[in-house]
Amino acid sequence: EAGVTQFPSHSVIEKGQTVTLRCDPISGHDNLxxxxxxxxxxxxxxxxxxxxxKQDESGMPNNRFLAERTGGTYSTLKVQPAELEDSGVYFxxxxxxxxxxxxxxxxxxxxxxxxxx
Amino acid sequence: xxxxxxxxxxxxxxxxxxxxMNCSYKTSxxxxxxxxxxxxxxxxxxxxxxxxxxxxxxxxxxxxLDTSKKSSSLLITxxxxxxxASYFCATKETSGSRLTFGEGTQLTVNP
Numbered sequence: 001e002a003g004v005t006q007f008p009s010h011s012v013i014e015k016g017q018t019v020t021l022r023c024d025p026i027s028g029h030d031n032l033x034x035x036x037x038x039x040x041x042x043x044x045x046x047x048x049x050x051x052x053x054k055q056d057e058s059g060m061p062n063n064r065f066l067a068e069r070t071g072g073t074y075s076t077l078k079v080q081p082a083e084l085e086d087s088g089v090y091f092x093x094x095x096x097x098x099x100x101x102x103x104x105x106x107x108x109x110x111x112x113x114x115x116x117x
Numbered sequence: 118x119x120x121x122x123x124x125x126x127x128x129x130x131x132x133x134x135x136x137x138m139n140c141s142y143k144t145s146x147x148x149x150x151x152x153x154x155x156x157x158x159x160x161x162x163x164x165x166x167x168x169x170x171x172x173x174x175x176x177x178x179x180x181x182l183d184t185s186k187k188s189s190s191l192l193i194t195x196x197x198x199x200x201x202a203s204y205f206c207a208t209k210e211t212s213g214s215r216l217t218f219g220e221g222t223q224l225t226v227n228p
């Protein structure tokens with residue numbers, strides 16, 4: 001079974017440009033998460049999709065970030081316009097639906113390393 | 118201090134020795150998960166321990182959870198050079214399903 005995949009693996013852009021990151025979750029996983037790690041700090045939650053709906057987007061830093069999951073399959077995270085402080089590694093994770101309160105594993109992708117110059 | 122703080126920040130040991138990493142957290146949790154990240158790679162899920170569990174084993178890994186002290190430990194026995202990586206604990210609170218990560222422990226196992 002394929003794991004979570006992310007594209008691209010690396011992206012280098014100029015400040016003010018737009019970048020779109022893609023995540024393909026494990027097939028059949030309703031739950032999809034975006035996290036990021038900036039400046040060597042801890043990994044922080046950005047948002048959570050259940051199928052195509054945003055369940056929790058409280059971690060999104062500002063309105064320059066837009067996440068979508070049309071059709072409830074893959075997700076994209078767009079940063080527009082990118083700023084220097086957006087540099088970091090963006091991780092996607094997926095999780096199977098669980099009967100309880102999300103009490104099962106999240107499986108992470110390899111991440112996209114974003115560098116904004 | 119942050120939810121899910123790991124201790125120590127860095128650990129260097131010889132192959133064959135045991136490595137112990139600790140994690141402390143602040144809120145009530147539903148479960149705690151440990152992940153490994155090899156340099157430049159993604160996060161690999163190692164083990165999940167639920168709040169009603171005290172100890173769990175998986176191969177050379179042993180995880181304990183003390184909810185009264187809000188702490189967890191990850192023990193890697195008979196370490197190998199391939200265990201060299203960053204190790205993160207992540208907590209899932211009782212509400213929502215987001216994970217809250219600590220800053221990680223960098224483990225170096227010298228051959």
